[in-house]
Amino acid sequence: MFSRESLLRVTVSLVCLLVLSSFASAQTQPTRKIELRRIGHRQMFYSGVGDASGSKQAYLSLSGLGDGRIVAVPDYCRPSAFRLHPEGIVEVLVAFAGDDYGNEDNSRGQIVATKTGSMRHWFWQMGAWGVNDLLMTRAETASYGPIGSVRTPLGTGYGGIGYGVDFDNKNNIVFAGMTHHGQPHKELMTAFRLEYDDTKSTLTGRTLVLESEGTSGSVNQYMVRCDPEHNLVALAFCEGNGRGKLHLVEYTPQKQGDAIVVKALHVQAEGRDRTGMIPEGLDIKSQLRGARSGDFAVSGGRLYLLMGGINGISVFDIGPEGGPYELSKPKAIITLPNWARFVRVHGKQVIVSAHGLYAFDLDSVAEATGRADIKPDTVYRLPYETHEFAVETIDSKDYLVLACGVNGFDVFAFAGGAGSIKGQILACDQDVTLEGGKAKLALKTGGGIRHINAPVLNDNGDMALWAVTDNQREAILVKKKGGEWRVAAITGRDNYTSFSSPSINNMATVVCYVGKSDGGEAILRIDDAGVTEISAGDDIKWLMHPEIADDGAIAFLETSADGYEQLKCRSADGTVQEVCKAEAWKLGEDYDIGPDGQVAYVCSVQDPKNTRRWNKRLHIWQAGAGSAIVDSLQGAPHFPKVGKDGIVCLRVTGNELEQVRTYHNSKFTFIATHRPGFVNRTYGFRWNAVKPGMAISNGKAIFTAHTYKYPFGPWLLKYNSETDCERLTKPGDKVDDKTIIDVTFKGGFNEKEALNFILDLKDASGKVSQALVTMGVE
Secondary structure: OOOOOOEEEOOOOOOOEEEEEHHHHHHHOOOOOEEEEEEEEOOOOOOOOOOOOOOOOOOOEEOOOOOOEEEEEOOOOOOOOEOOOOOOEEEEEEOOOOOOOOOOOOOEEEEEOOOOOOOEEEEEEEEEOOOEEEEEOOOOOOEEEEEOOEEEEEEEEEEEEEEEEEEEEOOOOOOOOOEEEOOOEOOOEEEEEEEEEEOEEEEEEEEEEEEEOOOOEEEEEEEEEEOOOOOEEEEEEEEOOOOEEEEEEEEEEEOOOOOOOEEEEEEEHHHHHHHHHOOOOHHHHHHHOOOOOEEEEEEEOOOEEEEEOOEEEEEEEEEOOOOOOOOOOOEEEEEOOOOOOOEEEEEEEEEEEEEEEEEEEHHHHHOOOOOOOOOEEEEOOOOOOOOOOOEEEEEEEEEEEEEOOOOEEEEEEEOOOOOOOOOOOOOEEEEEOOOOEEEEEEEHHHOEEEEEEEEEOOOOOOOEEEEEEOOOOOOEEEEEEOOEEEEEEEEOOOOOOEEOOOOOOOOOOOEEEEEEEOEEEEEEEEEEEEEEEEEOOOOOOOOOOEOOOOOEEEEEEEEOOOOOEEEEOOOOOOOOEEEEOOOOEEEEEEEEOOOOOOOEEEEEEEEEEEEEEEEEEEEEEEEOOEEEEEEEOOOOOEEEEEEEHHOOOEEEOOOEEEEEEEOOEEEEEEEEEEOOOOOOOOOEEEEEOOOOOOOOOOOEEEEEEEEEOOOOOOOEEEEEEEEEEEEEOOOOOOEEEEEEEEEEEEOOEOOOOOEEEEEEEOOOOOOEEEEEEEEEEO
């Protein structure tokens, strides 16, 4: 895999009190124009138990309210609300994780946010996997108003809500795709008029507006996208027998009563060949598959429908802007290396979410024919799957918030030009007092740094973190014990566009993922010698976050060109060994490498009794000895962390219990056990947001927790034993007269029980900032 290594010497003697203007002019000149810049990221785990397989939540769907507020629906939970700040900080307003009894909704839904005419904010949640309800939610109070089971009797069965919903904000119409449960199967669409007054909002005027020929096999509706400017709705269906269908519906809105369909057009793919979805002259490899999102766009006086799928973006020319409209085969497909999960048009750009962000010129996309290999204006690769995004305008500037599954959110600014770093990176070394006792501020935002995240710490007190400079460039900052902060790597140089959270070993060697503007990706190794780029082979589609052991071995997850996930370990001499290949398994980011080279990872295997359920297992791998499955968990493992002597700390969920355990010498130790529905009266939070930190020799663990509904309260807690849980921060704690609004903790708990974490702070005027806090670090 690793075909070459190039040593990139970077001057790394930059210190805290050094003026950085000369550094900026030397290092921040981009190799090409970058229109999007990542200015913040947040890993969020407000997860409850989920189902018996112990699945944890993932952010797949989100929507914006237009005023900087974001609504998101994680798996197994109700919608949560967040506020985006221009600094890139995402503040939690309402965090839901099930009801007061710990039950999860298992919604897996799509969210659409809108404002009613009375300026009251509402969310529309569309359920899936048998949850066929629309739910309304007030943003200010997070109170719910279920619409009830939205089903239309069809004689031999019922039509229930499918996977897509969209909102015509000009005419207050909610469009929802439906599927027919019964024989024969049918594709349906319903339109609901949103009626409201000063106290409530209801849906009326439910109307069946589309019904197609019956077919055999199950029918799932995947996408709904409306175009209020042209009164059009696009719907994509996929059937269990391999047939797919795309509908285009033209409607005339009424001020009262039902929406009236003018005509419905469709392109149908016959059988498994799906020939109706293939541009003329191309083969089966250019079919439209897995269509989950799309958008309408106007270019050159014509109207286009752009559909994202597994093979890229399909371009449909549906006629002159003013009509008449026709729907036929796509005229082009724009290839991408990854699944185009979400497509939206923003101004003159087509932005695609596909393991990162791709921005294409709209006119170039519209002019494409056949199989088009169009070079994007921006490639922003990220080390994990990406999903829906929303564009919000704050103080006349546009920001993009991207859902990243279990990794929470990424935040981007629309910006161009090189810019310059202003001022200095200021060391703090300021004493503060928190709930857990004395602490120090090691770094503040301001003075060159606008956003910090993902702090890591080794046993010697050396630190590293991910940061954004005030000219909106990502950087990896490193500080050795007794030394000063330095910029070890920065985007805008050597084609670098993004970094992952760093990992540090006890030799103070740092590794991280790096994405490049040409679409490539690699692993960076940072030490006293400089920056070494370890390149991935051409057959690698994407990498995940690397973790490093004391001897320099690096564990990382990759996906190869054949689509298999592979967990690998690269030794210090460059030898790569396969830890696990996910052919009969599912792999994810639940893995860690310990100081001595043991790799603990979580695999999921399909339950033979229920093919929709995956049973999770903990594995421990050692070079030369292979992998061993850890039995007797009696639940699902998450977030394994490996300390010295192979001690593994992990979270275990299942059977309505949540536990923190350690595993060593084939024995488990229960550090803490609780029921996630229980509200702890002393601490005032729900015990359902546990993310253990690094295991230590005595089995103690650090985790974050949050109240499950407004008022939001961030906590950083330390498990000492099952009967002793120590609070390190609590809601209401202040730093420099600023109130803590969130806590970020990642791998910052070392063998000496020292730790570091990041606080999001807000002053009385609403301005936000961040600070790196250390406790027990000499």
